[in-house]
Amino acid sequence: MTVWSHNLGISPLEALWVILSATGIYAAFFVLIRTAGQRALASWSTMDKAIVIAFGSVLGRVVLGYTPTLAAGVIGLATMFALFRLEAVLRRTRRGAYFSSKPILLMAGEQVLQAGLRSAKIVEDELYFKLRQAGIRNFSEVALVVLEPTGDVSVLRRGELIDPLLLRRIPNRDSIPAHLVLPG
Template sequence: MDAFITLFAISWQEAVAVVVSAVAIYFVFLLLVRLLGARVISQLSTFDALVAIMLGAVAGRVILMDTPVLPAGILGLGTLFLLEVTIGQLGRHARADRIINERPIVLVDAGEVLDAGLRQAHMSRDELASSLRLAGVRQISEVELAVFEPNGRVSVLRTGATIDAEVLGSVRRTPNSRQ
């Protein structure tokens, strides 16, 4: 019976500390992903997935302050989900979306690889080539536009048809590109 009571015991000070820790770790992760780019969490390799799992375990212990009680865990998870919903709702507003999410980055424009875009996306030419191959591209001249998306994936639009401005959205092409 004592173990059952210990499992569910949490003081209001511990509850506040769990919420504050969850908010802090959430914003630290958000800031790190913003600084390091979406590529950090997209298309994870086996090693990257293991690191993500370990980061999650560390974050969990930080949020819970190593308090092994069920209410602290529920409170920590609830706070993270509430933050995710709140940030998601904020992202619906253009001004907040510019702060929260990365802008799309043009990597290839009218068949020309843009080194500045690759640097900004923290991508190598080999990684770009891999993305183009996955899209079925055989020659760079087939690519009208390749865009590093905010979710870390590369969108490839082929030459041969005009690209609708609505599809481009907030993508900014280079001044000398065909539009």
């Protein structure tokens, strides 16, 4: 037994496997979230939370291997944090658009945008829940409803005109009624 594995409980080769496993799981998670869409990050039901806990358990075992040690845990965690930071740096580059989702317009004024709901993988009942959560009592109170890149749903009320700068990344912003947006 080497000094490394005797003192740390992990050999250099095992440490490399932890790094490769963590990188592989991170990449798979990234691809699956991109495939599932922003909706996968939106508010979760109790069942969704239970599934996430189960995923965490499975992912932990995959990353750490059969005999997890403190050293393997630290290496796996450090690898995940390093990948997270790398992704953040890449988001700021010219090609960073691939790493971040665009907002999706779900409602423009009183009109529910079916194409937006389909794209966001949201059903009307979920939209209505978000409207009620925002204190909306009538569709006439709505200026915009947007699924944000974070998975959150933003509900903007009528009253104040919307600054066009706030709409710049929304792909179909031309469907927003002009009387709701500041001229500019």
